[in-house]
Amino acid sequence: MRASLRARSIVWNADAVTTPPPGLRERKKQATREALREAALRLAVERGPDQVRVEDIAEAAGVSPRTYNNYFASREQAIVSAVTADREARIAAAVAARPAGVRLADAVTEAVVEQYTDTGEREHKALLLITTGTALRDAFLDATAGIEPPLTAVITERLDHAGAHTARVLAASVAAAVRIALEGWLRPAGHTESAKSSGAGGLVVPSGSLPDRLRSALAPLAPAFDAAERHTRP
Amino acid sequence: MRASLRARSIVWNADAVTTPPPGLRERKKQATREALREAALRLAVERGPDQVRVEDIAEAAGVSPRTYNNYFASREQAIVSAVTADREARIAAAVAARPAGVRLADAVTEAVVEQYTDTGEREHKALLLITTGTALRDAFLDATAGIEPPLTAVITERLDHAGAHTARVLAASVAAAVRIALEGWLRPAGHTESAKSSGAGGLVVPSGSLPDRLRSALAPLAPAFDAAERHTRP
DNA sequence: CAGGAAAAGTGCGTGCGCGCAAGTTTGCGC
DNA sequence: GCGCAAACTTGCGCGCACGCACTTTTCCTG
Structure with a gap:
């Protein structure tokens, strides 16, 4: 089964005028998040996706492994977020x-x-x-x-x-x-598994x-x- | 070995459509699954939900911890499945x-x-x-x-x-x-967090x-x- | 501008998810 | 019955998610 975990990302009000105060704090946070994203994706492309440990990602992003998963709950989430961000x-x-x-x-x-x-x-x-x-x-x-x-x-x-x-x-x-x-x-x-009890005709496009x-x-x-x-x- | 089970003695055939052959193998599998479900729920009620380790559940069900998560991917899933099964x-x-x-x-x-x-x-x-x-x-x-x-x-x-x-x-x-x-x-x-950008009136029921x-x-x-x-x- | 509170980062320890490579059981055809 | 193949279980081990306590950074307020 897939465990879906709720990652809450801040969604800025798109139609508002402009972000009132950028906030230096928030800046660094987003910077770190982006660094992790990019590092995760880059390493995953260079080596195989399975040849990347969180330690590597954290190191490449310049943070501790513990900090890494204050941002992402799983390795996959980090890699994927680089493209779905x-x-x-x-x-x-x-x-x-x-x-x-x-x-x-x-x-x-x-x-x-x-x-x-x-x-x-x-x-x-x-x-x-x-x-x-x-x-x-x-x-x-x-x-x-x-x-x-x-x-x-x-x-x-x-x-x-x-x-x-x-x-x-x-x-x-x-x-x-x-x-x-x-x-x-x-x-x-592949994947004939999904047949289940869908009945007779598997007439899918x-x-x-x-x-x-x-x-x-x-x-x-x-x-x-x-x-x-x-x-x-x- | 030769169990005296005739295929027609099954009473709790709940499936509406097809029930090919019950299969002795599948039986034990479902039995184990149910045992794990019940054990997980019972232990969670007795002690706190956080005071239950997979080891305990597995032991209570009479299987190894490793077998446990051939059935459930997480502790929570096992407990919940007892009620949503x-x-x-x-x-x-x-x-x-x-x-x-x-x-x-x-x-x-x-x-x-x-x-x-x-x-x-x-x-x-x-x-x-x-x-x-x-x-x-x-x-x-x-x-x-x-x-x-x-x-x-x-x-x-x-x-x-x-x-x-x-x-x-x-x-x-x-x-x-x-x-x-x-x-x-x-x-x-609680949870005022969900405000987000839903706009003005939080007029929810x-x-x-x-x-x-x-x-x-x-x-x-x-x-x-x-x-x-x-x-x-x- | 000083001081203190809130928040982000970090080291450490525990339990867990799951791949791997046995060992054991179930089912089926001869 | 016989034995083989597939399915299920289990011990082992690795990495990872995450709670806790602590340090460092950022922000606010008098």
């Missing part, structure tokens, strides 16, 4: 960027697809690394849960702060759908592209979004 | 039990509420234990993800095996919604009953269910 905020920002006239469902879908399709040079290399191992893959999938809080924020805003808990549920559903899409995407081969998978995973949720925004704006 | 299957069964005519959304909602409301004598006592600690609470919340596979199965069936992946997304969304409901339910006090929370968390998903079954049966 800001996706959360970027998705939320992308949703907020859409004009207020468009369907919420479309805004969210496009924002998600956009952020997962835009593979930066380094990200693509990292994804190759992640795909190789089970541990890293699970960590990567668990990381998708991180989009829930910022998504909740923007959706709540679009819904005029009316159905606050509705926004929460919708955001969580989106996170779940994205997770499913990614799950299916990075296991084209062989292996669509990631954007296609994301869209078709989010599509079933569209009616829920429509109903939600219809409810707030009759 | 069959809920998954029970929810799926409850959905399947509803007449085929009713709205899928209603069937699912009622099934979920029913299974979480029906507090067995022992369950209620266990929940008190779980509420006390953060670790157990998280494990309990994580366990809600377990309802996804069986829910996927029944929903797929109701949808005439058409939108297989739609069923998957809906099931995952339900799991997420249930999780949210439980989350809010077991933290009526003070602390509704669990059934109410479940219903209102599942409500936003109803349109998605309606659309799904409308799509398969025009």
